[in-house]
Amino acid sequence: QQILVVTPEKLIYVLRHAPDLAAHVGLLVFDEGHQFDSGTRGITYELLLTSLRFMIPKETQKVLISAVISNAEAVGEWLNGEPNVVEGTTLIPTFRSVGFVSWLDSLGRIEYVDSRDAEQKEFFVPRVIESFNLKKKKRERGTRLFPERTDGQSIALYLGLKLVPNGSIAIFCGRKSTAAKICEKAVNIIERGSPLALPSDFSNTQEVERLARLHVENLGTDSPASQSAAHGIFSHHGNTPHGIRLAVEHAMRNNLVRFVVCTSTLAQGVNLPIRYLIVTSIYQGVERIKVRDFHNLIGRAGRAGMHTEGSILFADPMIYDERKDHKDKWRWNQVKKLLEPRNSEPCISNLLSIFDPLKSDNGKYIIPIEILDFVKAYITDSDGVNKLAVEITTRHADKGCSRDSIEQQFAWRIRLICAVESFLLSHWDESENGLSKADVIRLAEGTLAFFLADKEKKDHLCDLFQLLAENISERITNPVRRKIYGRMLYGIQEAQAIEEWVQSNADSLLSIVDETEVLDLIWPLLIRHINRGIFTKFDKQEVLKEIAHGWLRGKPFSEFLKVIHTRKAKMMWGTQRREFKIDHVVEVCEGVLAYDGALVVSAVCELVQDDTGEQVNRLKLFQKRLKYGLPSETTIALYELGFSDRVIVQDLVASLNLAATQKKDIVKELKQNREEANLAVEKYPRYFQERMKELLQ
Known part of the structure; x- marks a missing residue:
């Protein structure tokens, strides 16, 4: 029997091209089942399930899983006709404490409350936060205190550094840009002589070095994520390169590293042993995080089989200290709503939003x-x-x-x-x-x-x-x-x-001899049909095209940022022009070119009339290069074998002189050079070393 693990987008793509596959499905498990109302992906998810209900055999078993769905009966009835709901809201296998930073005196404390009734105090830990002076930088006036009482981000960082000797830390941020800021702050206070212990002191030294190296090779030495990684502080969000994200997750899961600054991406099915989850904000942009998403997130703290207990700490002292103030108590009321799982929003359909005013x-x-x-x-x-x-x-x-x-x-x-x-x-x-x-x-x-x-x-x-x-x-x-x-x-x-x-371009498409030429030909089509996100915000389109060419050649993200700065390209933001950062570069490449761009090329492949199939095959290779940002069939095949990092696959192909283009042949080559293969991957994080071991078995 086969088990396929795919995203909704991938599954619907496969079924559109091979509809007969649905008849052979005996069990469907839909994880993160509350995602029906999560933007465009929610529509894909809902219509996929709608299609599957018509396509799969009646006896196929369907199981939908979610941490919190308040209208599970209704969703289950839609999916299965007769809902069979397994309710687990009250089944918490580990103890989970909830604490709030309070800072009314010279030293801050943590006030712990009943996790189901925040008005009920349980105990407090006094004298745990104390500001200290950091060293001045050149030409800087006055002293610099850390943490500042009014800065929830710096308090969260302080708590993380102070608590890391006791267990693994995750600092939750509502936005990707906030995660980058906290990494910058961490490097800044360490360089200014912070007396607090470093997360790297409680991590596996070799793994920290390997992860830091991978960050530098992908993102460059100036990236906040690269600089903080050298101290054992890692970021995890939607604009973290895929290979780095996998390596950090593996290192956290195996207690090789202890400190991650994350967004809600950590809540999406990532099973990590978090001892302390420190919350900097309950807002994602201008919107408050949903109750169900919050409980999905705090489920990372105190994971069963990994810890006996976990702690959720709210770092902003205004939440607790101003809870009785008529003007500011709204923060307290918002948090109380979040902590009660019965306030979880019902799972709705985004399709109905088309009728909204x-x-x-x-x-x-x-x-x-x-x-x-x-x-x-x-x-x-x-x-x-x-x-x-x-x-x-x-x-x-x-x-x-x-x-x-x-x-x-x-x-x-x-x-x-x-x-x-x-x-x-x-x-x-x-x-x-x-x-x-x-x-x-x-x-x-x-x-x-x-x-x-x-x-x-x-x-x-x-x-x-x-x-x-x-x-x-x-x-x-x-x-x-x-x-x-x-x-x-x-x-x-x-x-x-x-x-x-x-x-209009049929002759040109059929005359292409090198798939790299496709980009120049197809570029106007990409510009016209990719109309979302950072891709549309370049004030110099020629710079964007230069990045796309570099992406196909396998260049690292740091090189693209140099191109942007050299060519003085800016990000259009309303009437303003803003500086691009490395996270934006990753979003353009892994987020937009790799998905939206590959989708456009897929559509072109469907429409090309090619009697020999040669040009379609060339287009399909171009599509894969656009998806992965890699220069050859060999690097693509190795990437698909589990070495999901562009830097690593190109290094392995070059150092091991790999030449095969089929996965099975690459595995043969690796087995023939077993010792060299193991040696070549030793400098990279443990995740990739284990992938190599699996292939060589």
Whole structure:
């Protein structure tokens, strides 16, 4: 029997290309089951499960797992018909204490409360926080105290450094940029002569050195993450390179290192032995962290089988010390809500948000919108949505509705429309005559959105599906094209635009002899269809293209940052221009080029008419190079064998003179040079050493 472990995006991609696979599935386990309302991924997740419910055999067992879903009965009934809910909210296998920093006197203390009733004090630990003077830097005036009473981040860092002799530490930050700041602060106070012990003193010295080396080779010596890694302080967030993240997780799990500064990425299925979880903020950007996400996060502290107890510490003293102040007690009330798992938000469907009214910039003014009129404007007139945005902005300008905000809200709804179009296309040719009206209604009624909606929204959802199905039927009459579109994971307009580009550039695509040439040819298509995140914020597009070329050649992230600074490129942020940092570079490459870029290339592969298959194979190799940021088939194959770091695979290929392009042949080469292979990987973190041992068995 085979076990496949995949993301929702990967599984839906596989099933679109090999639908017969679904019939062989005997058990489906959906982890992080509360993710139905987590942005665009939530829509993918919901529509994937909707598809699977139609595709898999009736006897297939379906298990959905989540730390906290308050409406588990409803979700279970949608998924399985007869819900069988295993409730584990009250089953905590280890003791978990909750403490708050209080700093009303010269020395700070930690006040511990009942984890289920924060108003009930349990005990306190006095005299645990004391500020001290740091050394001055050149030309600096006055003294510098650490930690500062009003700085929750520096207090969190102080507590982490003070408690690390007792066990592993995770400092939770609401934003990736905050994690980088804390790493910078850590290096700063260490360089200024902090008397506190270093996490590296309680870690495996060799592993710290290996991890620090891997950071430098990927991110450069000036990166805050690289500098803090040398002291045993590691970062873990969405912009941490994939290989580094795996290596840090493995080192933490095996008690080789003890200190990590993280965002909520640590809560997503990472099983680490955290003794102290120190919370710097309960906000992620401007939004308070959800109760269910918070409990998923604190589940990392005191993991069963790893610790007998864990502690959650809130580092901001204002939370506890101002809890009775009429003006500031809102912080205390927010934390009390977070600590009670019964306040967990219900699992909803993001698909239903398409019917939500528009909001002013500050969220206080509501603008009703007829979604079906919006959809008609989108599908009938290419400029219809822009005209509608201008009209709404003009009409409601006095209520604080900017065009930028309205366009962002429209863009979200368009993403939902495209997801539904793609979903309908993937089911279109199940019967000889395509989708009938009854089939479309059946698909709409199969969604979680329909199951959770009231009568009015149920009707609207069916109308929406029918309207989009009619548009597909009218615009794409060729069944072969429909099938191709159904595999592309795009909405109709984008799919047609990509098809038009392929047709216009067919001769050029078929004449390519080196897959590296594809980037120059396909670049305008990437620019047009990648419209999210940091990718769109370069003020110099030619610098972005230079980075993409370097990514394909396997250059490290630090080289790209040098290019940005040398070419004086800036990040557009509204009317401002900001400096790029190394985290932004990682996001461009691993976050955008590797996923969105590879998706565009996949769509091109579907549309290219290639009798020999040679050019499609070249495009597919280019797609993999874009996905991994690697220069050759050999490096790609080694990466896919588990050496998931670009620096390491290129070093191993060069030092061991590997030449095979198939995984099985690479394993043979490694076994023939067993001693050299083990020696070559010794300088890298333990995670990669163990991957090598597994291959050589």
